[in-house]
Amino acid sequence: xxxxxxxxxxxxxxxxxxxxxxxxxxxxxxxxxxxxxxxxxxxxxxxxxxxxxxxxxxxxxxxxxxxxxxxxxxxxxxxxxxxxxxxxxxxxxxxxxxxxxxxxxxxxxxxxxxxxxxxxxxxxxxxxxxxxxxxxxxxxxxxxxxxxxxxxxxxxxxxxxxxxxxxxxxxxxxxxxxxxxxxxxxxxxxxxxxxxxxxxxxxxxxxxxxxxxxxxxxxxxxxxxxxxxxxxxxxxxxxxxxxxxxxxxxxxxxxxxxxxxxxxxxxxxxxxxxxxxxxxxxxxxxxxxxxxxxxxxxxxxxxxxxxxxxxxxxxxxxxxxxxxxxxxxxxxxxxxxxxxxxxxxxxxxxxxxxxxxxxxxxxxxxxxxxxxxxxxxxxxxxxxxxxxxxxxxxxxxxxxxxxxxxxxxxxxxxxxxxxxxxxxxxxxxxxx
Ligand SMILES: Cc1cc2nc3c(=O)[nH]c(=O)nc-3n(C[C@H](O)[C@H](O)[C@H](O)COP(=O)(O)OP(=O)(O)OC[C@H]3O[C@@H](n4cnc5c(N)ncnc54)[C@H](O)[C@@H]3O)c2cc1C
Numbered sequence: 001x002x003x004x005x006x007x008x009x010x011x012x013x014x015x016x017x018x019x020x021x022x023x024x025x026x027x028x029x030x031x032x033x034x035x036x037x038x039x040x041x042x043x044x045x046x047x048x049x050x051x052x053x054x055x056x057x058x059x060x061x062x063x064x065x066x067x068x069x070x071x072x073x074x075x076x077x078x079x080x081x082x083x084x085x086x087x088x089x090x091x092x093x094x095x096x097x098x099x100x101x102x103x104x105x106x107x108x109x110x111x112x113x114x115x116x117x118x119x120x121x122x123x124x125x126x127x128x129x130x131x132x133x134x135x136x137x138x139x140x141x142x143x144x145x146x147x148x149x150x151x152x153x154x155x156x157x158x159x160x161x162x163x164x165x166x167x168x169x170x171x172x173x174x175x176x177x178x179x180x181x182x183x184x185x186x187x188x189x190x191x192x193x194x195x196x197x198x199x200x201x202x203x204x205x206x207x208x209x210x211x212x213x214x215x216x217x218x219x220x221x222x223x224x225x226x227x228x229x230x231x232x233x234x235x236x237x238x239x240x241x242x243x244x245x246x247x248x249x250x251x252x253x254x255x256x257x258x259x260x261x262x263x264x265x266x267x268x269x270x271x272x273x274x275x276x277x278x279x280x281x282x283x284x285x286x287x288x289x290x291x292x293x294x295x296x297x298x299x300x301x302x303x304x305x306x307x308x309x310x311x312x313x314x315x316x317x318x319x320x321x322x323x324x325x326x327x328x329x330x331x332x333x334x335x336x337x338x339x340x341x342x343x344x345x346x347x348x349x350x351x352x353x354x355x356x357x358x359x360x361x362x363x364x365x366x367x368x369x370x371x372x373x374x375x376x377x378x379x380x381x382x383x384x385x386x387x388x389x390x391x392x393x394x395x396x397x398x399x400x401x402x403x404x405x406x407x408x409x410x411x412x413x414x415x416x417x418x419x420x421x422x423x424x425x426x427x428x429x430x431x432x
Pocket of ligand 1: 261344
């Protein structure tokens, strides 16, 4: 499908929405419908589950409050980061070695699912291989080397340390003292990916309704959901609303906090300039607690993200927050125009581990990928599909990982978490 910059109503005003290849608007739910499975939320989690189920012959209805990819899935940095938002050693300490080993076995699968689907369904989403984790301090380099050693024990052979002299192969800046590359990492146009996967599910019979917000969820033996204009009755419901969901499943949402992150995209840069800044065309994320992430787009813009808003609040001036960070990394861009600035919310859990489980025997959920969800949502969506199919073994591992409410309750959870982040941010600034 042709790629062009243009309006795409119902989405955040992002580079992705403007440049999405598929801008078709799906119908709104109207009247009563039945299906084997109804999925709430058309982000990576919901669409990954829907596609997995449609491939296995299930009739599937997906209900999306806004547009496909409206949430984090259509707004993120597009970075394919393998693993989880916590390293496996931390997971082993909290949940035991056996569960850490099971998670280790699955840790590269999300990236594989993406690449398999892109190839199988011919999804055009600007997929590029390779990611670079950048270190500001020797301490961060040492921590990366430890992480690499742990992952190697779990079969992750794509990680290689990068010396200070080699940094400029990946990012032409003097901010970093070294880092690590992941050959199995990479980057994509995330909205094109989720739209391509949605179209693949539709080609197998799934029905997707946009502008169809679920207002009520019944979790009984014959579950159903209601939107403003219709009802869906199904044998199973999958709740995949993540940080944008409110009201219909408090047992799920009370275990996460919406957190916003801000992203911007420059004007189209001269091809020689962007190649000089990011010669290997790998995506980059730094090792700070509140991290910067950036990459090149297919049309030669620099897409730069960072910043954090606990509770999902946005700063009034998004560019004013991100641009100074971009200029610290690439001062040579001081005269470059910013064409797009937007933000999105991801769901943070207290443990930083995704939260999967059941609300009843017929209603399952998954959310809380905590900032690194491009790969895990693909894995966990697939596992939701397996669970509906009666294959419970991987679902049981994930749903046994306990999730906790944030300390401080509704009133104080945001300031307490922000205080913790401020402390870790200060340590990064001081390099300790
Ligand atoms: C700015 C930003 C940058 C990020 N960068 C990266 C990155 O580079 N790499 C990475 O790995 N991860 C990144 N992440 C995280 C990643 O994007 C998310 O973890 C992932 O997309 C979550 O997918 P999801 O399907 O669970 O949720 P979402 O994509 O948020 O989808 C949930 C959907 O449910 C819908 N919904 C909610 N309530 C209802 C309802 N009642 N009825 C119907 N529909 C409903 C919403 O409208 C939404 O479309 C980033 C996140 C953000 C916000």
